[in-house]
Amino acid sequence: MNSSTTEPVVRARNVYKAFGKRPDEIVRRIKDGADREDVKDLGTAAVIDASFDVQPGEVFVVMGLSGSGKSTLIRMVNGLLPATAGSIEVGGEDIARLSANELRRVRREKVSMVFQHFALLPHRTVGQNAAYALEVQGLNRSDRERKAEEALQMVGLDGWGGSMPDELSGGMRQRVGLARALAAGTDVMLMDEAFSALDPLIRREMQDQLVELQEQLGKTILFITHDLNEAMRLGDRIAMMRDGRTVQIGTSEQILNDPANDYVAQFVQDVDRTRVLTAGAIMEPPVAVLGTEQGPRTAHKLMREHQTSVLAVVDRGKKLHGFVHEAAVAAAVSQGANTLEGLLQPAPSVHAETPLAELMTQAAQSEAGLAVIDDAGRLEGIIARVTLLNALAEPKYTGHDASEEVGTR
Amino acid sequence: MITTAQETEGAGVPRLNVGEWIETGFGWVNDNLGALFDLIRTVVSTLTSGLDDLLNTPDALLLAVAFSLLGWLVKDWKLGLLSIVMLVFVISIDQWENAMTTLALVAVAAGIALVIAIPLGIWAARSDRVSGAIRPVMDLMQTMPAFVWLVPVVTLFSIGVTSGVVATIIFALPPGVRFTELGIRGVDPEVVEAGHAFGSTPGQILLRIQLPLALKTIMAGVNQVIMLALSMAVIAGLVGAGGLGGEVMRAIGSLDIGLAFEAGLAVVVLAIYLDRVTSAIGHGGMAVGRMSKLLRRGRPRRSPEPAATKAA
Numbered sequence: 247m248n249s250s251t252t253e254p255v256v257r258a259r260n261v262y263k264a265f266g267k268r269p270d271e272i273v274r275r276i277k278d279g280a281d282r283e284d285v286k287d288l289g290t291a292a293v294i295d296a297s298f299d300v301q302p303g304e305v306f307v308v309m310g311l312s313g314s315g316k317s318t319l320i321r322m323v324n325g326l327l328p329a330t331a332g333s334i335e336v337g338g339e340d341i342a343r344l345s346a347n348e349l350r351r352v353r354r355e356k357v358s359m360v361f362q363h364f365a366l367l368p369h370r371t372v373g374q375n376a377a378y379a380l381e382v383q384g385l386n387r388s389d390r391e392r393k394a395e396e397a398l399q400m401v402g403l404d405g406w407g408g409s410m411p412d413e414l415s416g417g418m419r420q421r422v423g424l425a426r427a428l429a430a431g432t433d434v435m436l437m438d439e440a441f442s443a444l445d446p447l448i449r450r451e452m453q454d455q456l457v458e459l460q461e462q463l464g465k466t467i468l469f470i471t472h473d474l475n476e477a478m479r480l481g482d483r484i485a486m487m488r489d490g491r492t493v494q495i496g497t498s499e500q501i502l503n504d505p506a507n508d509y510v511a512q513f514v515q516d517v518d519r520t521r522v523l524t525a526g527a528i529m530e531p532p533v534a535v536l537g538t539e540q541g542p543r544t545a546h547k548l549m550r551e552h553q554t555s556v557l558a559v560v561d562r563g564k565k566l567h568g569f570v571h572e573a574a575v576a577a578a579v580s581q582g583a584n585t586l587e588g589l590l591q592p593a594p595s596v597h598a599e600t601p602l603a604e605l606m607t608q609a610a611q612s613e614a615g616l617a618v619i620d621d622a623g624r625l626e627g628i629i630a631r632v633t634l635l636n637a638l639a640e641p642k643y644t645g646h647d648a649s650e651e652v653g654t655r
Numbered sequence: 656m657i658t659t660a661q662e663t664e665g666a667g668v669p670r671l672n673v674g675e676w677i678e679t680g681f682g683w684v685n686d687n688l689g690a691l692f693d694l695i696r697t698v699v700s701t702l703t704s705g706l707d708d709l710l711n712t713p714d715a716l717l718l719a720v721a722f723s724l725l726g727w728l729v730k731d732w733k734l735g736l737l738s739i740v741m742l743v744f745v746i747s748i749d750q751w752e753n754a755m756t757t758l759a760l761v762a763v764a765a766g767i768a769l770v771i772a773i774p775l776g777i778w779a780a781r782s783d784r785v786s787g788a789i790r791p792v793m794d795l796m797q798t799m800p801a802f803v804w805l806v807p808v809v810t811l812f813s814i815g816v817t818s819g820v821v822a823t824i825i826f827a828l829p830p831g832v833r834f835t836e837l838g839i840r841g842v843d844p845e846v847v848e849a850g851h852a853f854g855s856t857p858g859q860i861l862l863r864i865q866l867p868l869a870l871k872t873i874m875a876g877v878n879q880v881i882m883l884a885l886s887m888a889v890i891a892g893l894v895g896a897g898g899l900g901g902e903v904m905r906a907i908g909s910l911d912i913g914l915a916f917e918a919g920l921a922v923v924v925l926a927i928y929l930d931r932v933t934s935a936i937g938h939g940g941m942a943v944g945r946m947s948k949l950l951r952r953g954r955p956r957r958s959p960e961p962a963a964t965k966a967a
Contacts, residue, residue, distance in 0.1 A: 324852055326848060326851055326852060350856065353854035354854035358853065359852040363843075363845050365848065367846060367864060367867075367868075369868065378849075379853040382853050382855050382859060
């Protein structure tokens, strides 16, 4: 993830948004401690005291159910809705202080947007739609046609420029919406429930494509969704919203393993934890390791000391060579052997970023557990079967230090 | 006479001299803004008679063929065939010249009505306050019996074609405003929001998003304006606007059933022709399809067919 020393691209500080005849009054009352329900007669407090930073290149997901204020929040970032109180800066410019003209400049140069229902212009071709932002920017025709074609190519729609939007399927239409935002060439992209209107298979495909594109382009993305699985798949960090308030901001692991309150805990209980958690997140440092040059006696001693039946064997460079099992070690000791030769068993090994779902089969076959190694084959940690089972159990919000019990580091 | 003016059927309810006030108002307007009305009269009568002359210059049959070709171009050969049959019928009952005079009056009145109505509709779509202010005025214009408009109009513009055109404009204007407002307000708000999100100016949003997407509805309004203008143009015959309306009035005066029906049928033919042609343009279907096909033929266009099958 990004280091904290970089300047955030989007910076929100104590942002409020209220709808109604007297929004300022609503905000004042809420600041004085009133609840969202208390001010219902005056209007709706859509967003209450939101503060967050989005770092360059980060995918920041705002997650919440309908009515939680997430769509309102994202619309304040590009000024489609003005904030009632607080400040939002994009690339160092305070959105609330800009004139209408300057705001349009920011929208052209810094922030583009992808919409839930695509919002394509039905009377224009796919190519013209993709070029819309460039047209508004005042680019000449040949340049914008070239750039729009490039953007269409990025989303896998090369050659479709001459078609009309209604000739395309939903997934393809949203690719046009994505191409339109990419063609604009802005650093920040707002995606408002961008994949929610698509059916599940297409949605997965689009998510994969976004992850792929993001690896190449490194945009700063604010992604809105009500689908927690989607949030976990895409988000570097996730802001959970409820009734206008941000209840927790953190990585998907933090939210899964250390829910800030009952609401979040309930929310995450349906998440497929095996696809979100990775081997690296649950592995434990090996209790003891055996050097390749050491013998069966040392192994036997270590096993007795640590009450384990398996040891990982590494060389001086920490490179993993395999496992030794208690039975084999005991036999070797009684035969008076001095080396580990013939005792080493191949260790089932995985990488730190492998999701738990992909560990299951291997774990089932290996009584000794799994070794987590890096690219060079060096041992990073061990996942015992019991650790794996523990990680799959749902955490309950038990108070402030839930992480101590569940995180099992 | 004076006493009856002061008493009403309901005991104790005073007689409001609304009629007198309005008359005074029109009198004041006439006295003080006479120059403006003279200008309007000159412009409108020049336009109308100019168009009238233009339509009556070429041979009737030639023009009828031209109109039929237009019908074929905007829709299909069936409309072309229907048009030629109907228009030749008008020539054969010797009402062509009057029909063209009425067409000129309708064209000028509907044209001016649209020039006023569409911007007004756009304005009303953007501001709830304007919309609220315009609505009762539109109701008044539409529900007031058509003949009533003839009276003040004649006092301002005197007998003649201008009075006919102005009364027609008043009567035909409202649907133009209403359909335009409805069309623009009906544009998918997310698409308009997308326009804003990419930094479009209000003008760009209007011209590139709202008007194109509202076009169908606005064209339905244009169709309504033209049809109302035609129905009013006949009534305008009462104030000396001439054309088919004048013929109908003449027929009423002399109880000439034959002439009345001949002129009436010519109005019907005009109405059918104008309705079919304008609604065909409004629906865009064949006209736009045919024209864009002609335009695209020159340029290579990649793979629309697999797109259609994939979408299905």
